[in-house]
Amino acid sequence: MFYREAGQYASSYAQDRQLLTLRQDKLGMLILMAIGFVATPLWASDYWISAIMIPWLILALVALGQNILMGYAGQLSLGSAGFMAAGAFACYNLILRVPGIPFVVAVILSGLIAAVIGILFGLPSLRIRGLYLAVATLASQFFIVWGLDKFGWFKNYDTSGIINAQAIVIFGYTMGSPAQKYLVVLTIVAVMALMAANMAQGSIGRGWMAVRDMDVAAEAMGLSLLKTKLRAFAISSFYCGVGGALFLFAYLQTVEPATFNIELSFRILFMVIIGGLGTILGPFLGSAFILLLPIFLNIMFHAILGRAVDATIASALEQVIFGVLIIVFLIFEPLGLARLWQVTKERLRLWPFKY
Amino acid sequence: MNYQSIRNSVLRGLTALGITLAVISPNAAMAQAQEQYFGIPSSRVGPYSAMGTGYYGGIIDYLNYVNMKFGGVGGVKLTWEECETEYNAARTVECYQRLLNKGTQKMVVFDTLGTPGAYAVINRMEPDNVVLAQYGYGRTDAADGTVWPWVFNAAGHYWGQVAVQLSFMAQQEGGIEKMKGKTVVHLHIDSAFGREPLPAMREIAKQWGVRLVEIAVPPPGLEQQSQWLQIRREKADWVTFWGAGSGMNSTAITNAARVGFPRNRMVYVSFGGAEEDMVPAGDAAKGTYVTANAVPGKFPLIQDIEKVVYGAGKGNLQDKERIGSVYYNRGVGAAAMWVEALKNAQRIHKKPGKTVTGPEFRDGYEALDITDAKLKEIGIQGMSGPFKMSCTKHDGSERFRVMQWDGTKFALVTDWTGAPDPVFIRKLIEESAAKFAGENKITPRKCS
Numbered sequence: 001m002f003y004r005e006a007g008q009y010a011s012s013y014a015q016d017r018q019l020l021t022l023r024q025d026k027l028g029m030l031i032l033m034a035i036g037f038v039a040t041p042l043w044a045s046d047y048w049i050s051a052i053m054i055p056w057l058i059l060a061l062v063a064l065g066q067n068i069l070m071g072y073a074g075q076l077s078l079g080s081a082g083f084m085a086a087g088a089f090a091c092y093n094l095i096l097r098v099p100g101i102p103f104v105v106a107v108i109l110s111g112l113i114a115a116v117i118g119i120l121f122g123l124p125s126l127r128i129r130g131l132y133l134a135v136a137t138l139a140s141q142f143f144i145v146w147g148l149d150k151f152g153w154f155k156n157y158d159t160s161g162i163i164n165a166q167a168i169v170i171f172g173y174t175m176g177s178p179a180q181k182y183l184v185v186l187t188i189v190a191v192m193a194l195m196a197a198n199m200a201q202g203s204i205g206r207g208w209m210a211v212r213d214m215d216v217a218a219e220a221m222g223l224s225l226l227k228t229k230l231r232a233f234a235i236s237s238f239y240c241g242v243g244g245a246l247f248l249f250a251y252l253q254t255v256e257p258a259t260f261n262i263e264l265s266f267r268i269l270f271m272v273i274i275g276g277l278g279t280i281l282g283p284f285l286g287s288a289f290i291l292l293l294p295i296f297l298n299i300m301f302h303a304i305l306g307r308a309v310d311a312t313i314a315s316a317l318e319q320v321i322f323g324v325l326i327i328v329f330l331i332f333e334p335l336g337l338a339r340l341w342q343v344t345k346e347r348l349r350l351w352p353f354k355y
Numbered sequence: 356m357n358y359q360s361i362r363n364s365v366l367r368g369l370t371a372l373g374i375t376l377a378v379i380s381p382n383a384a385m386a387q388a389q390e391q392y393f394g395i396p397s398s399r400v401g402p403y404s405a406m407g408t409g410y411y412g413g414i415i416d417y418l419n420y421v422n423m424k425f426g427g428v429g430g431v432k433l434t435w436e437e438c439e440t441e442y443n444a445a446r447t448v449e450c451y452q453r454l455l456n457k458g459t460q461k462m463v464v465f466d467t468l469g470t471p472g473a474y475a476v477i478n479r480m481e482p483d484n485v486v487l488a489q490y491g492y493g494r495t496d497a498a499d500g501t502v503w504p505w506v507f508n509a510a511g512h513y514w515g516q517v518a519v520q521l522s523f524m525a526q527q528e529g530g531i532e533k534m535k536g537k538t539v540v541h542l543h544i545d546s547a548f549g550r551e552p553l554p555a556m557r558e559i560a561k562q563w564g565v566r567l568v569e570i571a572v573p574p575p576g577l578e579q580q581s582q583w584l585q586i587r588r589e590k591a592d593w594v595t596f597w598g599a600g601s602g603m604n605s606t607a608i609t610n611a612a613r614v615g616f617p618r619n620r621m622v623y624v625s626f627g628g629a630e631e632d633m634v635p636a637g638d639a640a641k642g643t644y645v646t647a648n649a650v651p652g653k654f655p656l657i658q659d660i661e662k663v664v665y666g667a668g669k670g671n672l673q674d675k676e677r678i679g680s681v682y683y684n685r686g687v688g689a690a691a692m693w694v695e696a697l698k699n700a701q702r703i704h705k706k707p708g709k710t711v712t713g714p715e716f717r718d719g720y721e722a723l724d725i726t727d728a729k730l731k732e733i734g735i736q737g738m739s740g741p742f743k744m745s746c747t748k749h750d751g752s753e754r755f756r757v758m759q760w761d762g763t764k765f766a767l768v769t770d771w772t773g774a775p776d777p778v779f780i781r782k783l784i785e786e787s788a789a790k791f792a793g794e795n796k797i798t799p800r801k802c803s
Binding site for chain 1: 397399400404408436437438439444445446448449451452453455456470471474475477478479494545546547550551553554571574671673787794795
């Protein structure tokens with residue numbers, strides 16, 4: 001009853017093309033932004049900001065990049081953690097070696113560097129498809145991490161092969177506290193999610209979807225496969241690269257190349273699949289699921305069971321429950337959490353009435 | 356149930372889960388007065404679970420023991436909260452933040468049992484006023500207390516350890532001069548932990564004229580065939596092995612057996628050399644050397660824990676057979692240092708019977724003076740080496756014991772031995788710490 005489109009008409013094309021056409025949706029987004037930008041930094045504890053919100057947003061950004069490639073353009077790829085590593089080490093080296101470079105510029109440049117590498121590893125996509133492409137992109141994962149390990153220059157010849165993120169300085173102001181870092185991350189993620197939503201809705205996104213659904217038909221319609229696919233690879237890697245830089249600077253602060261291992265790539269892949277392929281909301285929900293559910297299970301088990309159950313059994317049980325939940329979701333909602341949200345919205349149209 | 360109703364229940368379940376989660380916040384539990392709270396970032400699942408269950412089991416048992424036997428430290432009851440890290444750096448950061456505050460209490464010491472985790476939180480120690488107690492692992496140059504006031508290493512670091520291993524080899528060969536021209540392979544997991552001993556190792560190899568070959572094994576390290584073939588091709592005389600997880604550690608032994616590399620030419624790092632790492636390899640493990648910073652055995656304290664804690668049914672280990680094993684004893688040793696530091700802190704800051712803060716605990720840890728008499732008093736004489744911390748010197752005994760696996764248990768081969776040239780190791784540490792301080796614009800504190 002409350003969530004209805006009745007009475008809201010688009011009277012111009014511009015209105016029709018808006019990202020959020022419903023008044024209720026706009027209001028909801030405003031509230032969400034207010035919570036994100038104002039309420040959270042003001043009232044959330046340091047634990048919530050630095051251990052939950054920051055990694056969630058960063059991984060959601062990376063998953064968004066993966067979704068552009070996999071969900072929208074239909075190119076199955078497994079190298080997202082590798083591109084994160086490229087972004088993280090690029091950003092570290094840019095700030096280390098280019099005096100006076102502003103943080104935001106360094107982040108954008110590291111995204112671009114990741115994008116160039118992404119294009120390089122996207123080239124095989126012109127010849128191979130599906131699972132075979134996934135195997136080919138796996139090479140990027142191993143190659144990038146191997147290269148960073150092998151050549152000491154990337155790590156400024158640190159003896160343990162570790163890099164320490166420099167302080168985040170924006171307009172001469174050091175972003176040191178968790179809340180400040182959170183705001184930096186949130187701003188970047190919000191802007192990039194907005195860009196992704198726009199791309200997905202516009203001609204770029206339609207090109208991707210055409211290629212995803214049937215590339216021969218897309219080519220026959222006049223789309224250049226080379227451009228469309230490589231654009232998807234570049235943009236996806238850009239997102240991953242920026243995510244990687246933030247992962248280092250705003251979250252972990254100390255990383256070694258092995259942090260960006262194949263396991264992380266797989267987790268990002270699962271985030272996209274569980275969140276919902278080909279959606280913007282999906283990566284946010286998916287990364288919340290994959291990243292936060294184990295943490296909450298751990299907290300819950302310690303709070304409820306306490307010392308009553310052996311901690312080793314509790315830890316193993318958490319993993320079992322987590323695994324079962326993944327299977328349950330994939331069986332009952334193969335289209336992902338984003339689809340669940342859509343179903344909820346459809347229900348909301350009638351609520352609280354039956355018809 | 357049809358599809359629709361199943362989806363309904365999934366949705367309902369999600370809502371219920373959300374509400375539950377909102378109610379349970381990590382800070383919910385309120386603290387009582389005169390308790391000292393410890394955060395325990397345990398790793399009980401995954402490839403490193405043997406290590407995590409033994410080590411953190413030892414820590415929890417010792418804290419329990421102090422509560423049950425002495426009623427806490429000077430009347431202050433020890434409390435703790437556990438958090439599962441899965442030996443993962445990102446999860447360790449999450450656990451660190453979660454454990455940092457509990458009600459009105461604040462964590463005073465953190466022990467990640469692993470170099471990747473230690474590196475992930477090491478920069479948070481100073482701003483948060485938490486001691487990072489690396490017990491025989493972690494960032495080596497943190498032994499320089501002027502650059503790293505909040506980081507300690509009470510059980511020896513990897514540079515000292517690798518020096519002990521090399522001098523053990525020299526002793527077996529018949530003197531340092533006999534090491535000239537010998538080939539030593541450093542086979543290591545490709546992570547910060549595996550590379551940690553290299554700076555010291557390279558320098559010593561250069562001095563002694565040893566040919567050092569570095570071979571990395573990508574994590575999780577269950578595939579080592581080509582590496583061992585390479586070791587045979589290089590005609591290695593000795594192998595130093597830096598592995599992580601019982602899977603990788605036992606695989607190395609079986610592969611060595613397959614290529615016919617003698618096991619009594621392999622020296623394992625303290626973190627890969629425990630019963631859980633040797634047993635899976637079966638008979639092939641016989642003869643393998645291990646450097647230990649806490650040796651296995653039923654020392655008086657361990658026996659008493661078994662009596663007091665396990666006698667009351669409060670023990671943390673599921674398998675009582677593991678009491679007195681390498682990882683368990685190391686955990687007990689680590690916790691004993693926490694408790695000694697707490698005693699020091701209460702004494703120095705004249706707070707007997709009171710909860711201490713992070714800076715006070717730090718002073719207590721820095722004042723650790725663990726003599727043989729002290730070890731005897733605790734009941735672990737011979738289990739770990741004596742040492743004394745100071746403002747500059749933040750590392751422990753720097754002495755290790757070499758043990759050898761005889762097929763069923765470890766036999767001690769040497770007494771506590773230190774690096775042949777400790778001054779040289781110290782110089783490396785100070786250089787490395789100074790480089791770090793320079794890069795990160797840290798002014799080393801004055802120590803006099």
